[in-house]
Amino acid sequence: MSSMKARLAQIGLVAAAIGVAAATPAGAAAPAATPGSTAFGLTATGPVSVPPLPLAQSAAATVTRSLARVNPDKLVDVGVLNVKASRGFASSEVAKLKVPSAGLFAEAVTAKCEAGRGTSHIVNALVAGKRLAVSPPPNTTVPFHVDGLGDGAVVLNKQERLPDGRLRVTALSATVPLGGGKAQTLAVSSATCGAPAHAVKPVKPVKPVKPVKPHAPKAAAPKPKPVQGDLPVTG
Amino acid sequence: MRTHRTRPRARAAVILPPVAALALVLGGCGQSPDAATADDRPVSAASPTGKTPETTTYAKIPALARDTGAADGGDGTVVHPTAPRPVFDRPGGRQVAVLPVTELGGPTWVPVVERSGTWSRVLLPSRPDQASGWISGEDGLRAARSPYTVRVDTARRTLTLEKSGTSVGAWKVAVGAANTPTPTGRTFVLAQLAPAKKTPSPLVIPLGTHSASLDTFGGGPGTVAFHGWPDASVFGKAVSHGCVRVPDAALRELSRVPLGTVVLISG
Structure with a gap:
């Protein structure tokens, strides 16, 4: 009976947090038009759906949000979640991540985005028996296999440039196999920020210019400098 | 050619099969087997930090x-x-x-x-x-x-350099012989090397591709390159071991082409 009460308390906590998130004008997946900062601790898509929790958004003063625990389903259990957002800064700290079916455990998962640069750290983390690096390079993918359920993957220090120029760093993004070809997606500890206001120069209106191909950088590639050395090539 | 005068090369030519020996006779872009290479790492795909291999001209990575x-x-x-x-x-x-x-x-x-x-x-x-x-x-x-694109037509034995879609120049070049053809497809300018010996070419421009018929060449991994050649009679002929030998004027223009520029080789 006491476990039932605890379970209800957890669900209530999640429901309250969802209320907080729903009251926010825009979720993390759809950032506000103003390039502000966003941070959340956990979100899930798939058979188990969890909105970004807790969610902090701000384009000016510091906003902080905390949750003691999120345990929406047997699939995932997360301990303390603290997030913070302000102009040009966002951070997220998550403790005691557990995804038992994938053997995914982490003592702490943190992400920080500051002035358009992102970092993340993972402490004492394992997935399917593999130990995960504390500070992996951006977008490090670790594939894993769960007998009877299928293949999954964890992307560490996932760094994405959003269309509005902001950077989003997600410390841990996981695709967890559920069997039967189904999968659950989780994002743990995410922070999104833009360059600081002083770094953005006001731009005078200019005449329309000839459109360039998307993504093509304007900077000219450098003229090469020959390196002293030999390579036997197929003369 | 002057490049045959080093004794190590002469010894190597003796013990190698005829095709390989001919390859060395034809110069191998002027390198000698005892020359220090720009990258002295062994032919290995292993990265220094773990199991994941570094993608270099020396590596073979089937999973790519x-x-x-x-x-x-x-x-x-x-x-x-x-x-x-x-x-x-x-x-x-x-x-x-x-x-x-x-x-x-x-x-x-x-x-x-x-x-x-x-x-x-x-x-x-x-x-x-x-x-x-x-x-x-x-x-x-x-x-x-990079505003440049390099096109090599191995059938016509020509190299065309384009800048912003406009031809900068077109030259007759020497391409791979029938049994050591220049590999076709899309590749890129990998590096620019100034070899210790300026003959046959003062500049070698390795590409991101390799000979399909030679696993190794002169101790290297069979990398295909642009480079000069002192004997102009080869231009317009299929005589090389996969490299594209170009006239001096073409080499001068190619020296300005940024690293990473796409090279399109057709046959």
Whole structure:
């Protein structure tokens, strides 16, 4: 009976947090038009759906949000979640991540985005028996296999440039196999920020210019400098 | 030729099979077997930090994605990693290699030939030829644009250099012989090397592709390159071991072409 009460308390906590998130004008997946900062601790898509929790958004003063625990389903259990957002800064700290079916455990998962640069750290983390690096390079993918359920993957220090120029760093993004070809997606500890206001120069209106191909950088590639050395090539 | 005078080379020619010996006789771009290479690492795909191999001209990484067979030069975007960068077999897929910061002693620049969201597919210099891989994001990547495209027609034995879609020049060149053909497909300018010996060429421009018929050449991994040649009678002929021998005027123009520039070789 006491476990039932605890379970209800957890669900209530999640429901309250969802209320907080729903009251926010825009979720993390759809950032506000103003390039502000966003941070959340956990979100899930798939058979188990969890909105970004807790969610902090701000384009000016510091906003902080905390949750003691999120345990929406047997699939995932997360301990303390603290997030913070302000102009040009966002951070997220998550403790005691557990995804038992994938053997995914982490003592702490943190992400920080500051002035358009992102970092993340993972402490004492394992997935399917593999130990995960504390500070992996951006977008490090670790594939894993769960007998009877299928293949999954964890992307560490996932760094994405959003269309509005902001950077989003997600410390841990996981695709967890559920069997039967189904999968659950989780994002743990995410922070999104833009360059600081002083770094953005006001731009005078200019005449329309000839459109360039998307993504093509304007900077000219450098003229090469020959390196002293030999390579036997197929003369 | 003067390049035969070193004794180590003469000894090597004696013990090698006839084809390999001929290869050395024809110069191998002027390198001698005892010359220090720009990158002295052994022919190995292992990275110094772990199991994931570095994608270099020395490595063979079968797990790399193959290029699509497209014959366009892309939009000219070339990227340089400022730190070793994971390479994946597909967007969000499996890491199969690491793109190092330098190639053959110079900065790594590779062309972007496809995009998917924040992911970019880049051409890579390892075997199997037509190797490519996906890298993610923009942080830690310096992006620039090369206005050049190099086209080699092995049937007509010509090299055409285009800048912003306009021809800068076209030259008759020497391409691979029938049994050691210049590999066709899309590749890129990997490096620029100034060899210790200026003959047969003061400048060697290795590409991101290899001979399909020679696994190794002169101790190297069979890398195909642009380079000069002192005997002008070879131009317009299929006589090399896979390299593209170009006239001095072409070499001068090619020396200005940024690393990472796409090279389209057709046959």
